[in-house]
Amino acid sequence: MTEQKPLPRAFSDVFRNDETINVYSYIRFSSKAQALGFGEVRQLEQINRFFEQYPIARLVEKFEDLGVSAFKGKNLKSGQLAKFVERIKSKEILPNSLLLVESFDRISRMGGYDALELIISIIQSDCAIYTLFDNRLYSKRKKDSSVDISLIQNILERANDESRAKSERISDAKKGIEKKEKMAELLLNNVLFGFRL
Structure with missing residues (x-):
């Protein structure tokens, strides 16, 4: 059984008066x-x-986008993340809640300000975000959150760069396969044409 631990220090600023x-x-x-x-x-x-x-944490609801890309925001357009964001906008998400996620790149891999704007909008709506891979809490209720924005931006930019590089590798690989197929077809046609002669 996993050892129960006191909440991380940052939680005391955000959830000080909350029993759950x-x-x-x-x-x-x-x-x-x-x-x-x-x-x-x-x-x-x-x-x-x-x-x-x-144990003080209580799971209200889980959202899952399985097999859905975040590189161009598909999960935000039609996925479960889109439903979560809509519920934030309609005030259906409980105040001073916590969104639990492995890393920001699970939420978005979009470039520019789109991803940053999405993350900030969730935090500004009084829903804190806790990233499990580095055990960091992001909330507008934290006493000192000045470092958070630049940290979030760096993580998102790195995620977008990784996705862009992966997309380019896949695209190049597909082009290489298509080129080989065309060359093989051309070679086959030449052989057949030469045989007919």
Whole structure:
């Protein structure tokens, strides 16, 4: 059994007067290969470990985008994340709640200000975000949150760069395959044409 721990120091600023922390969890992975691998299992294990360590936390609802890309914001347009954001806008999410996620790149891999604006809008709506991979809490109720914005931006930019590089590698690989297929077809046609002569 996982050892129960006191809440991280940052939680005392945000949830000081709360007997229970209302938690919404979000997991996402992009491809079927990740489903067959450890992408989903890894995220679920981290979330389960959090609740074992901190009994004060209560899972209200979980949101899952399985096999949905965040590079161009598909999860924000039609995924479970879109539903969560809509519920924030309609004030259906409990005040001073916590969104539990492995990392910001689970929420978004979009470039520019789009991803940053999304993250900030969630935090500004009085829903804190806790990233499990580095055990960091982001909330507008924190006493000192000046460092958070630049840290969030750096994480999001790195995630977007990784996705862009991966997309370019896949695109180049597809072009290479298409080129080989055309060359093979051309060679076959030449052989057949030469044989007919």
